[in-house]
Amino acid sequence: MDYDRIRPVRYLTGFLKWWRLWPRKESVSIADWTNWQGYALHVPFTGLFVVLLWVEAIRSRDIQHTADVLLICLTTTALGGKMINNWKYAHVAQGILTEWSTCDLFELRSQPEVDMWRFEHRRFSRVFMFYCLCSTGVIPFIVIQPLFDIPNQLPFWMWTPFDWRQPVLFWYPFIYQAITIPVTCMCNITMDGVNWYMMLHLSLCLRMLGQRLGELQHDDKDLREKFLELVQLHRRLKQQALGIESFISKSTFTQILSPVLQDLPGFAAMMNYLLAMIMQIMLPTIYGNAVIDSANMLTDSMYNSDWPDMNSRMRRLVLMFMVYLNRPVSLKAGGFFHIGLPLFTKTMNQAYSLLALLLNMNQ
Secondary structure (H helix, E strand, O other), X not given: OOOOOOHHHHHHHHHHXXXXXXXXXXXXXXXXXXXXXXXXXXXXXXXXXXXXXXXXXHHOOOHHHHHHXXXXXXXXXXXXXXXXXXXXXXXXXHHHHHHHHHOHHHOOOOHHHHHHHHHHHHHHHHHHXXXXXXXXXXXXXXXXXXXXXXXXXXXXXXOOOOOOOOHHHHHHHHHHHHHHHHHHHHHHHHHHHHHHHHHHHHHHHHHHHHHHHHOXXXXXXXXXXXXXXXXXXXXXXXXXXXXXXHHHHHHHHHHHHOOOOOOOOOHHXXXXXXXHHHHHHHHHHXXXXXXXXHHHHHHHHHHOOOHHHOOHHHHHHHHHHHHHOOOOOOOEEOOOEEOOHHHHHHHHHHHHHHXXXXXXXXX
């Protein structure tokens, strides 16, 4: 049916194309390391900013100051790693998106399937917009509040070859950070959104496959052809899951290992940042868990079909396919962690345990 199957992600990839973090052409088979426009855009911002933060942390002789610098330093370094990951694997994700939007195998063939896609797209758009508001809502507090300090302070400590505390020289690093912080923030949340949508769409395709398996009837003249087509669809989804895993694995892995807490000015800024950090860890696990749940439902969907009245040859095929479904689809972060809700609870539990340990050490 006539419906844009990947509509929400088109806006995200369009933004990443503008910032040269996504292939400009849809038919790209290898990573483009000659992307000089991307280097020209991000080396002066993210690259230089990361270097200046690390130099400040290394040169610092105060442990507390070093810890404060490392908080934002590790976050920005992880963002740089996510950008490199996009340059290396974005062509894989782009190929999958193109296949989802153009291949007849993934065509929506009924109104319930269209309704399911439309509902999940609306919900994803609302969740992503809320995440954007939480993330970008922190920026004004970070950038504007230091101007009211006496003497003026930079939003984030970083090394400069001159003494930026002098009134005349202060504005150069401040303007640089005022430009760099929004750019890095928007690129970060957009790349996160693409990762989440890839998992969401994969889970939708698995749910669609489950519905079609459950609708098989023994008296259908084209039963064998439909069944083999669904088996082919499942096989292709498992192959796509490997491609999606290669695309999101490293960026999600760094996100899990680098939870950041910053001393933000004001209660409102802290709450916005806290929500953004929780969603950054929670949303990939929610959509990753949806992939696992949708894959696990395939066996029940196949069992609910009209298989008892099928001929013996078809029952053997159905049995072989159900045995094959015992190895469900799941995505991993870094090749170690299965991306799902148990990972979120485990991460939050470890974060709380670390916080409790630090509090006890201070006492």
